[in-house]
Amino acid sequence: MATPATASIQMLQRQAASLLLYQSVLSGEVGQAFSNLLQAFLHSDADGLKCLQAYGRWFKALAASQQSWQDYLVTQILRDDNPFSQQVQLIPVKKLPPALIAATRQDLQTLHSLHQCSSEQLSRWVQVAAKPTVAPIAWHHDGDVGTASGVHHRSRTFHEQSFREKLSQLDDWADAVEILAAYYQQCGTGLFAQYHAFRWQSGQLIGIAHPDPIQLTELAGYESQKAALLKNTECLLAGYPALHILLYGSRGTGKSSLVKGLLxxxxxxxxxxxxxxxxxxxxxxxxxxxxxxxxxxxxxxxIPQKFIIFVDDLSFEEDDDAFKALKVVLEGSVTTRPPNVVVYATSNRRHLIREFFEDRPRPHDSDEVHAWDTLQEKLSFSDRFGLTLTFEPANQDTYLKIVHHLAEQSKIPLSDNELEYRALQWATRHNGRSGRTARQFIDFLRGELALSKSNH
Incomplete structure (x- = not known):
C-alpha cells in the first residue's frame, strides 16, 4: 500500500510499538486485531485480501466487546496493571520516580494518538488498499444514554464516567497523570478494578462478572446483626483493626445475603x-x-484494597485439614496478620467441629490423659472468631415484618390482611418461617401478578 496514508499508518505502528508501561492495553483480542490491521495495510497483497480479512477480524472483535475503539482504549487504560498504576495506589504522584512519571506521560500521548484513529479512517484505508465493491462498514457502538447532567454509559461507575469526562476535555493526554492516579487510588487496577467479587479456585482468583445484586436494604428482621457487620466492615475500610466474624444461626435467616450485600x-x-x-x-x-x-x-x-474472605456454610470433620488451615489464619502465626483481610464465615452450627458421644473421654489406659482439653479445643473453635453474630429462627412477627418489607420494595398491590394470610399459608406449605421463605413468597407473587397483568 504505497499511498499518502502510508506515513500515517507507519507512525501509528511505531507509536504502538513504543509503549513503555501500557503495552497490555494492546495485548487483548481487539488490540491485537488493530495491530494486525496496521501490519496488513503496510504489507498488503495485490488483491487486498489480507487487508479485508484483518479489518473483518478487528470489526468482529470490537463488536464482541460491545464498545467503540475509543471506549475500548480508555477501558484498557483504566484496568491496566503496570508499575505506575500499582505504585500510585500507595505512593503520591510527586514521590514517584521522575522516570516513571515521564514514561506514563509519553505512553498517554501515544495512546491519545491511537484513540484519534477513527473507525471511518480505517474503513477509508481499507477501501484504498483493497478496492472492495462495497465500502467496509465503520464500527460504531451507541452504548451511551442521556441523563439530565450529561451522558453516561449504562455499565460505567460514577468514577469511571467522571474520569472519561475529564479526559475528553484535555487536548493532551500527558496532562491526565494526576486524574488517572486519582482513579487508580479510588478504584484499584487490574483484576481488582474489573471485578469486586471473586472466587478462589485451584490456586487463582476468578473474577465474578455478575455477583449477587442483593442490597442490605432488602434484608429486614436482624437489624443489630446487620449494624455490627457493617460497623466492622467500615473499620476494615478505614484501616482500623477489624475482627473475623462468624455468622451463626438457623437456615434461611439471611446470613450469606448480609455478607454479599456489603458490596x-x-x-x-x-x-x-x-x-x-x-x-x-x-x-x-x-x-x-x-x-x-x-x-x-x-x-x-x-494490595491496597480491603478484602473479605467469605466462607459459607462452615463445618468440619475430625482431623480436617481445612480446620487446621482456618485455625492458622484466625489465630495467626509467626507472620503478622494482613490488616486488609478479614474472614466472614456462616454456619448453621454453633460448634463448627462435629462431636460424637464416642469422643467423650472415658478412663481407658490407651486414652489421652488430657482428653477433655482436646475436646474443649474443638468446641471452642468458634471462639477464635473475634465476633459471633447469632441469627435466631424467625417467629411469626419477624417473618411477617420481612414479608411486608419486601412487598413494599416490590410494590405488591395486596392489602395487609391478604398479604399476611397468603404469606402464612406459603410458610406452612413450604419451608417454614424464615427470611428465605419470605423472599421466595414475594418472588412468586411478583411473577404471578405480572403474568396475570399480561393476560388481561
Whole structure:
C-alpha cells in the first residue's frame, strides 16, 4: 500500500510499538486485531485480501466487546496493571520516580494518538488498499444514554464516567497523570478494578462478572446483626483493626445475603460511593479450598484494597485439614496478620467441629490423659472468631415484618390482611418461617401478578 496514508499508518505502528508501561492495553483480542490491521495495510497483497480479512477480524472483535475503539482504549487504560498504576495506589504522584512519571506521560500521548484513529479512517484505508465493491462498514457502538447532567454509559461507575469526562476535555493526554492516579487510588487496577467479587479456585482468583445484586436494604428482621457487620466492615475500610466474624444461626435467616450485600451497600448514592468503590472486595472460598488460605492471605497483603474472605456454610470433620488451615489464619502465626483481610464465615452450627458421644473421654489406659482439653479445643473453635453474630429462627412477627418489607420494595398491590394470610399459608406449605421463605413468597407473587397483568 504505497499511498499518502502510508506515513500515517507507519507512525501509528511505531507509536504502538513504543509503549513503555501500557503495552497490555494492546495485548487483548481487539488490540491485537488493530495491530494486525496496521501490519496488513503496510504489507498488503495485490488483491487486498489480507487487508479485508484483518479489518473483518478487528470489526468482529470490537463488536464482541460491545464498545467503540475509543471506549475500548480508555477501558484498557483504566484496568491496566503496570508499575505506575500499582505504585500510585500507595505512593503520591510527586514521590514517584521522575522516570516513571515521564514514561506514563509519553505512553498517554501515544495512546491519545491511537484513540484519534477513527473507525471511518480505517474503513477509508481499507477501501484504498483493497478496492472492495462495497465500502467496509465503520464500527460504531451507541452504548451511551442521556441523563439530565450529561451522558453516561449504562455499565460505567460514577468514577469511571467522571474520569472519561475529564479526559475528553484535555487536548493532551500527558496532562491526565494526576486524574488517572486519582482513579487508580479510588478504584484499584487490574483484576481488582474489573471485578469486586471473586472466587478462589485451584490456586487463582476468578473474577465474578455478575455477583449477587442483593442490597442490605432488602434484608429486614436482624437489624443489630446487620449494624455490627457493617460497623466492622467500615473499620476494615478505614484501616482500623477489624475482627473475623462468624455468622451463626438457623437456615434461611439471611446470613450469606448480609455478607454479599456489603458490596452493594450505598451503591445507589448520589456519587456512586459504594463500599466496593471505596475498596472493598469479596472473595468466596469453598471449604475444599481452605487449605490455601495462608497462600491467599499473603497474595492479598501488598494490595491496597480491603478484602473479605467469605466462607459459607462452615463445618468440619475430625482431623480436617481445612480446620487446621482456618485455625492458622484466625489465630495467626509467626507472620503478622494482613490488616486488609478479614474472614466472614456462616454456619448453621454453633460448634463448627462435629462431636460424637464416642469422643467423650472415658478412663481407658490407651486414652489421652488430657482428653477433655482436646475436646474443649474443638468446641471452642468458634471462639477464635473475634465476633459471633447469632441469627435466631424467625417467629411469626419477624417473618411477617420481612414479608411486608419486601412487598413494599416490590410494590405488591395486596392489602395487609391478604398479604399476611397468603404469606402464612406459603410458610406452612413450604419451608417454614424464615427470611428465605419470605423472599421466595414475594418472588412468586411478583411473577404471578405480572403474568396475570399480561393476560388481561
Amino acid at each position: 452493594n451497600q450505598c451503591s445507589d448514592s448520589a456519587n456512586g460511593d459504594s463500599l466496593a468503590v471505596r475498596g472493598l472486595r469479596l472473595i468466596e472460598v469453598a471449604k475444599s479450598e481452605l487449605k490455601d488460605l495462608s497462600i491467599l492471605q499473603e497474595k492479598l497483603r501488598p
